[in-house]
Amino acid sequence: MTSLIAALPMYDWPEVRAETDAQWARLRDALRDVGVDAPDALTRDVADLQALWRNPQLLLSQTCWGPMELGLADHVQLVGQPSYDGIEGGQGIFYSSALVMRRGEGALQTPTGQPILPLDLMAGKRLAFNSPDSMSGIIGLARDLAAAVKNLDLFSARIETGGHRASVIAVAEGHADIAAIDCRSWSLAKKFEPAAAGLQAVGWTAARKGLPYIASQAMSVDTVEVLRSVMESQLN
Template identity: 30%
Template sequence: MYHFIRLWRSLFCTALFSLATACSPGDQQPVKVNLTPTTPIATTPASKPAKPLRIGMGGIITPKEGYRYYQQLQGYLAQQLGQPVQLVDRANYEELNRLLQSGGIDAAFVCAGPYVEGKQQFDMQLIAMPLVNGKSVYHAYIIVHKDSPIQSLSQLKGKSFAFTDPKSNSGTLVPTYMLAQMKTTPERFFSRRIFTYGHDNSIKAVAERHVDGASVDSLIWDYTARKYPHLTANTRVIATSEPYGIPPVVVRPGIDPALKQRLQQALLTVHQNPEGKAILDGMLIDRFVPGDDRNYDSIRTMNRWLAGQADR
């Protein structure tokens, strides 16, 4: 999706004068030229270009504005792996999971909810988790406008509300779970619901009073509050969920084991490289650590509870 243009210039030298002009006309002798065909020089076929490693951009833990850091990480990984790396952005998490299942992409930054689903459905492979402020968990924040009189989720009854992606853990699943514990559903509880397909979009929707409330990823709200406080200044957090496993880095089933290991190693050591450390600092990530599937058991528990409620 992004192309880098490199311009090359060729320098041409002028033709050399014939050495014969250095001799006097009387000294010139006819030159015999052998026109017998010679054996052609064997040439080595050009090596086939390395196939790009395709990395999907799903559950990124910075706003879309922070996408430039993932581009920098793309260049870093290409250098470390010795092969091209291609970023693949998709509009929703479901499409990204389909690409991982079909082999359309090789790896991805995914949301925690789609990871749990992909692990169950087609054995999506967890290879790394980011640490943020020393933790590998995050929360859902329920937010309202700073001037809103609303102080709790229950007071949002009959109001408008923004979800992110239908598959998002913090942006959809968690608030649905919270409402189920209140013996209701989003359809019955809110007067109007929208999907913004971006936590930063949901923050903006609340800040500009397009909706009364929203559920957003705590990592993205905290990132925005630290780097661009004017964007969150018009919002207020009224509820914080329990901790859930942080959006991880995964690979598709069937990926070359050697490539999987090299990618994992590049991620786990990126903080040890000055260039890589600068990229992580921009993303507000401490470092990457090996993935632990048990980190996502709380999401599985929530899914089972919701499924049980639906069967009643």
């Protein structure tokens, strides 16, 4: 039995787990066909993603550029970038985050790839965010605000929720007023999270590279090259 592990936690909502499992099954079988001992199933319900991503047995996972910039890049190898084509706010390997508020509290905006920041509307509001190392949830927004000569002090409070879905719910239920939700998570929320029906995108962050696929630094160069080739053929 293989000791290698694989996990795709970033968009693994319960409603799409069958689709995620089917995607992994295709990748697993293609990897095994070329001699990589890929695990039968994805690792799930991980309490510590940082430990998972730093595990030397990590064959494949997906992370965020926030953790990568904060030190994770020293422990992993970049395998590739997903495509966000077909998702509002996405184009190729680039994505924007939707700035969501309750319906009626701002004008609906469509993404352009450039930051759309309704600063007057945002001022004094309570910001819900998934985690402090999230590029899509807070770091990218902070950088866009800095480019507009503003900062996160624009908000009256910052409320960490633990996940994009939880941020959507927090805004919808009135525990927060605004959240930055990456475009794929926002697309999932509109399909599967009832609370999202009461929200709309009143702004967007600038387009940035999407959530990268990674492998442990301990994986051989040959294994990573095979991973890249298989993922290119199976996912594109």
